[in-house]
Amino acid sequence: MKERQTALILIGCAILLAVGSYLLLSDSSEETPVNTAAIKQSVAEPKKQPVQAPDWVNEGQKVAPDYTPATAAPVDTTPPPAVKPAKKQPQTIEISEDAVVTFSFVESLADYVLHRFVPSNLNGKPATLVSAVSLNKHFGRELDGFTVSENDIRASRKAVLDYAFTPTMLKTLYSLYSEGFVVLLTDTAATDERQYIEGKTQTMRTLTNAEIAVMLRLNSRRIERMATVFRAMGQNKSLTEMAGKYLRAAKAVERANGQMQVALADEKNTKQAGARLKSAILQRQQVKEELLLQLKKVCSSCPEAELFYLSQWAYRRVLNTPDSKLKTFTVAADILDDLAKKFVTKAKELE
Template structure:
């Protein structure tokens, strides 16, 4: 039904209403119609005009879209309730929904953990890239690139910077413990890795290809130059190897819990050495025999510590080909893994998860290095 048809129908209805009103009015009157006085005539005219005006307003309020919708079905009748929203209403609803959907998508893209934040991933990648020294550079005149950052330095660096981890509060030691306890909750390591792995590898690759270092010139001075493809690939490969080596250490410790007992005995022996030295300096040793006895205690403590140290290193090294790691690096990883296993709710599983994560990360970094070197 179009607008014109709607106007005709409503006009007919108005005329019927007017005629009915006149008839009812005449029925109620005691005098014949010709006896209606002058006061009543304007009232009748006014009522009829009000009805006509109201009908006109109703017609004007009907939009072409509404008229079309009401008449689009063969079974539709005039005055039937509308079953579909008008097109402008649909557009408005879509306009309200689309920004909400875009906002939801943006939120998912920018999701981050409340404690281990994106800022940590950004900072970590920059810190690691800065630790690479390319061959024949100002800080590394040798023929091979090297890393100037150790496992211990990474741990100490981030254990002392509270700005990178939420707001756990407390001193540096408390901060480090709070963050590590949080990360080593059951399932948390894998969740964090899933959340940040792609971003971390991408940033490592991008920064490796844009990093600059100082190189000697023929004139005897130094000039800054961007790393070439071979150097960028070497950077990623060196860190891939670091990840793989650490993963194998933690895998051994996860599978053989008795290694943790060896580490504990070594740590106790190391504390006994410190105690022996303290006793030596605190006691008032006057007689030569007393000095000699105190010296023997120190020597015995050192010998036991070194025996247990060697036992820990060989036990782990013999179970894996870890020739890339020095004794100091291997021992440090063993001690770090031991501390985590002592505080984690599921020690073996946590170390095993960490091993799997580092293994995968090493593969990703190595694959990225191969792409750059092609």
């Protein structure tokens, strides 16, 4: 009986579920379709705004500084010191040294040349004060670089000249020292500070390469002038003979002057003594003018004082042995010409 009731209940539930499902499906199929066109609305075009540059263009970029250290260690921001150019090192060459005319003579000669170079005179131009007169006086008084044993300066000077002023010895000394002299002169000028005249003032400094080149060229001309005079004296014996004639005329003036002093003291024969003195002075002057006239033909650019001094110096060299010494002047001229060429060659390297 119970089983039958249960079956009936289940059948009733199934019928109810079927009827409910049918009703639900019927309602969804009869629903009015949605009109999509009706819900569309007109869309207004957005208003165009003028194109503007970003704010940072007009106001600039503003970046907040960051003070946070990259590391905890302090950083040295001092700029490194400027690198100075390496100082020119003097050139080293090996030189054999003569026993009498030592290398100290070459050092003294280089110092003499540099001491008499003027980078800028009162006219703003470079000049050299080197001359045959100052050169002879410089070494004649001090004998720098010469090995001598005599205490008498005159005897020592004669001993050096007798030793060095011969054709063979001049060639030997030049072969020993010429290259070293040019190197020493240019290196010393570039590395050693000294007082140089610049207008009305003096400056402690070294010379530039351009100034060294100018110095070499100026002195090369002086050397060439001396070579010209020496060659003329070696080839023309009459020049030294005229120099001797002047010295004899000068001695005559000294004698006439002495006689004049005696006459004045004795108060007699003063007229005759005065006439002799006047005649002797005129004779001396005529000889000097004739000598300078001949020397000027040899070197027109040479100062008369230098020409006259060289003529007297040359006469003293040939006084006792004129023939052999005249050849020495010719050799000296060749050496001086070669030295002048070395100066010019070195100047071209520095320019």
